[in-house]
Amino acid sequence: MRLFLFALLAALHPILAHAACDGRDLRQDMTPEARAELNAATSQMAYPEGNHWIAQKDNTVLHLIGTLHVNDPRMGPVVERLAPTLSEADAFYFEITQSDMSAFEQDLAKDFSPVLINSGPTLIDLMSDEDWAVISKALSARGIPGWMAAKLRPWFLSMILGMPPCMLQVPDADRGMDARLTELAEAAGKPQYSLEQIEDLIAIFDSHTLEEQVQSLVRMVDAFDAGDDHMATMASAYFEEKHAEILQFAKIYGREASGLAPDVFAQEWAAFEDQLLVQRNNNWMETILTIENQTAVIAVGAGHLGGDHGLLQQLERAGYQLSRAQF
Template identity: 60%
Template structure:
C-alpha cells in the first residue's frame, strides 16, 4: 500500500543502491500449485484489466489499477493513457500527494500514530525467540530493535512486506500513482483523496494490542517480502493480472507461514476485510456521489477484482463497464 512505503521512507534512512533484482516466481511453481492458482483466479469477478471505463448517463469513470512501486515500463503506459486522461475533470487517489505531504509534516513532530506511547512494549508481549526473529527481519529493513519494540504491531506487519532492497532504493515509491499525480499536476486537474490517513490508521489500530501482537507473530514469516516477490508482482501487474497477484500472495503466504490452512485463512480474512473490503466500501460511498463528470479513479490494482472489488460494485450500481487499453 502506498501509505506504508511512504512511511518507510519518512521514518527510516535510505541509501542510493540498485533497484530490486529478482526473478518471477510463477514459472517455477509446481504444476499442482499452478493449477490451484488458476482455479482460484477463475472464480473471481473481474480478475484482469488495469484500465476500465464505467459509464452511467453523463458520468464517465476511468478506473486505473495502480502499482505503488517503481517500474520503468510504466513510462510507456503513461504515454498511452495521457491523451485520454488529460480530458478528465478530476483525479481521485487513495490519498493525494498534497494530503501525504501534510501528513508528513505532522509526523515529523508527532510519531504517536505508529508508536506505542504507554504500557508494555513488544519485547514484553512476545517470547524471546519470537522477538529475536522479528527484530532481525526488521533490522534488514532499517528498523533498529529499540525503535521496533515501541512500534504498533499493525505497522510492523506491513513493514515486513516491503523487501529490504526497496527500502534502499530512493526511486522505489515512484509508481503508477506518483506518475498519474504528476500528470494531473502538469495539466492543472483537481485531485481528491478517497480516504483520510487518520481514518485508515484508526482502522488498522482497532484491534487490541495483544491481538495485533498475536497476528504479527503468526504472520511474520508469511509477510516478509523479498526481491523475487516484488518482481513477480510487477510482472503480473504489467500483464494486468491483479487477481492473480492476490491469489499468488495467498498461496505463498500459506506455505511460508507454517500455519494450518484454517489458521492462516482466518488471519488472511482479517487482512482482506481491513485492507480491501472495508476500504472499498468506504470509497464507493464517495465514488457513487460523482455525477456528470469524467474522472480518473486511481487505486491499487488489488482493489479492482472480486465481489467486493470496485468493478463489481460499480456494475451492481448500474454502470456499464468496458475494458480499455492500458
C-alpha cells in the same frame, strides 16, 4: 501508506547498504496443484484482469486505473499511452492524494504517537527472544534500530518489513503509478481528491489488539528474506494485468507460510479481505457514486478492482456499462 514509509525510512536512516532488487517471479515455482488452485480461484472472480476499465452511465464516464504503488520503469510507456485520454478528465480521485499524504507526514514528524506503543509492554516483552532476534535483524536491514522498533506498533512494522531493503536504493522508489498519475493531473491542472484519509487506515489497523498484531507479525518471519521475490512477483502480475493473481497468490503463499490450520487461516484471510478490501471499497463507492455528469479518473491499487466486492462489480450493479481499455 507506502509513500509515507519511503519518507520515514529515509529520515530514520539515510545511509543503507546498496542492494539491487533482483527477485524472481515466485509463480514459476508453484506446484501443479497450487497453480491449478490459483487458476480456479481467479476464473471464478468477477473482472480478474485489466488495469484500465471505463465505466459509463448517462453523461458520467469513469476511467478506473489499477495502480502499483512502487516505482517501475515499465510505467513510463504506460503513462505515455494513457496521458492523452486521462488529461481530458475533469478530476482525479486517489486512495489518498499526495497533498494529504504530505500533510500527514508533517503531522507525524511533530507527533509520532499514532505509530507508537505509548504504554504497557514493548514488543520485546510480547514475543520470544528467537522471534525478536529475527525481526530486529530484518528491521536493521531497513534502517530501523532495535531500540526504536520495540516501541513501534506491530502493524506498522509489518508494513516496513513488507518492503525489501533493496527498494530503498531504487531511484524514485515511491514514484509508482499513483505518483505518476498525480504528476499527470498536476500538469493538466486537474483537481485531485482523496477517497479516504490515513486516519481511517490507522483505525482499521488499531482495531486489532496488540497481541493479535504481534501474532500476525511473527507469522511473517519466514517471508522477510523473500521480499525481493514477492515484489517481483507482484510487479510481474501487475504488468500482465492479472491483478486477481496478485491476491490469490498471496493467499496461497500465506497459507503455506503461516503454519496455521487451513480453517484458521481461512478465517484470518477473510477478516483481512473484509477490512482492507471490502470495507474500504464500500466506503470509496459512496464517494464514487456521487460523481455525475463529468469524466473522472479513479486510480486505486489494482487489487481493489476485481472480485464480487471489487469496484468494477459494484459499478456494474449500480448500472454502469463497463469496457476494458488500453493500458
